[in-house]
Amino acid sequence: ILNVEQSPQSLHVQEGDSTNFTCSFPSSNFYALHWYRWETAKSPEALFVMTLNGDEKKKGRISATLNTKEGYSYLYIKGSQPEDSATYLCAFIKGGTALIFGKGTTLSVSS
């Protein structure tokens, strides 16, 4: 059984704080790792697709790293803003197309 674990489950920070979350996944037969941001009542939005060991990707204040050998990825948010409040999902790709999701990390940013 393939398992994707995310930690922490939830997180509350103050505006301006930087934060990071972890996604752990099976390191064997790795194909790709996806990060999504999911705001309440909206569609999950793709943030990053990561494929190579050592990959680092950045979109504005959000960045992610990937270690396929040990099976983890970190998502960083620099200078959190209230609009960053959302659930952040990571998903490991299985068999070429299907995604296996973690339970997500719910971030709440107070102003």
Add this chain to the structure above:
Amino acid sequence: GAVVSQHPSRVICKSGTSVKIECRSLDFQATTMFWYRQFPKQSLMLMATSNEGSKATYEQGVEKDKFLINHASLTLSTLTVTSAHPEDSSFYICSATAGRNFYEQYFGPGTRLTVT
């Protein structure tokens, strides 16, 4: 970015009735569509994968006769929950991929199904 719509957003039905949920890719042709289900405090669980014009592939433990999937075109897939029961109450969400960028998926906003 690519947009996927899903309809309805919420539905309440009586036990024993059937409910159809539609998933449409609005501005791209989806080679593959996926249906997920999420129970409270759980992760999105893949139910089935469907390619246009062919039968859906169901994940282990998902009853294909209960959850009917039709993918008649490159922009539309439907999920019909037949003879729904209260335990089918859940959040159902679809996604679609154009097969590019390591199968990046675009999600609909989901459907909250409540069976009374």
